Amino acid sequence: MKFEDIKGFAFDLDGVIADSARLHAKAWHQTADEVHSEWTPELAEALKGVSRMDSLEMILKAGGHENDYTEDEKVALATEKNTKYLKLVESLTPDDVLPGMKAFLDELKASGYKMSVASASKNAPAILKQLKITDYFEGVVDPAKLHAGKPDPEIFSLAAGVMDLAPEVVAGLEDSGAGIKSINAAGELSIGIGNQLTEADVRFADTSDVSLAAIKDKLA
Ligand code: G6P
Numbered sequence: 001m002k003f004e005d006i007k008g009f010a011f012d013l014d015g016v017i018a019d020s021a022r023l024h025a026k027a028w029h030q031t032a033d034e035v036h037s038e039w040t041p042e043l044a045e046a047l048k049g050v051s052r053m054d055s056l057e058m059i060l061k062a063g064g065h066e067n068d069y070t071e072d073e074k075v076a077l078a079t080e081k082n083t084k085y086l087k088l089v090e091s092l093t094p095d096d097v098l099p100g101m102k103a104f105l106d107e108l109k110a111s112g113y114k115m116s117v118a119s120a121s122k123n124a125p126a127i128l129k130q131l132k133i134t135d136y137f138e139g140v141v142d143p144a145k146l147h148a149g150k151p152d153p154e155i156f157s158l159a160a161g162v163m164d165l166a167p168e169v170v171a172g173l174e175d176s177g178a179g180i181k182s183i184n185a186a187g188e189l190s191i192g193i194g195n196q197l198t199e200a201d202v203r204f205a206d207t208s209d210v211s212l213a214a215i216k217d218k219l220a
């Protein structure tokens with residue numbers, strides 16, 4: 001995709017705009033301890049972008065415990081994690097927008113780009129509100145309505161629809177491997193936050209490096 005083709009940006013939230021990926025990880029780490037699955041950096045990375053129940057399944061599987069809990073017990077574990085997460089989220093303020101991202105959102109708004117949110121998190125609207133950035137976006141895709149989560153393209157396809165744009169003119173930003181796969185499968189330009197995201201069309205080491213000029217440079 002050429003830089004000039006881009007008309008809108010679809011954003012993942014946790015780890016891209018909000019400094020909340022570490023809070024998900026902290027809460028899941030406690031769940032892993034509770035079910036006696038080892039918490040490793042690889043598991044933490046693999047959980048990024050993955051829905052709440054699928055994350056729990058992955059944690060149980062990591063310790064070989066996938067058949068040790070009933071459906072009701074699994075729902076209870078996931079609910080307990082979410083309660084812990086929401087407790088941690090209470091401390092988030094507008095200062096917890098990741099470095100450079102507020103300036104990037106302002107730059108996009110001033111330049112007339114459309115924006116939408118493509119997060120697997122059911123807590124995304126609450127976090128946007130807490131960070132006081134809800135109004136930048138045309139809308140937020142409701143993950144409860146998805147047939148399949150990331151890496152399926154559905155969420156990023158819907159995020160283009162929210163902006164009334166074709167996928168060919170949309171760039172998606174993600175910090176997870178599953179998310180980059182979803183953007184690529186949706187036919188959008190993938191922008192990865194993190195050098196490990198080798199499948200991304202464009203990569204930045206850190207959110208503070210992201211700007212329109214930097215994206216244009218990398219696409220040239
Ligand atoms: C995002 C995060 C994941 C989280 C998922 C569901 O994709 O990267 O870590 O598990 O959302 O979040 P939720 O807030 O609905 O439990």
Ligand code: MG
Pocket residue numbers: 012013014015016021048049174175176
């Ligand atoms: Mg993320």
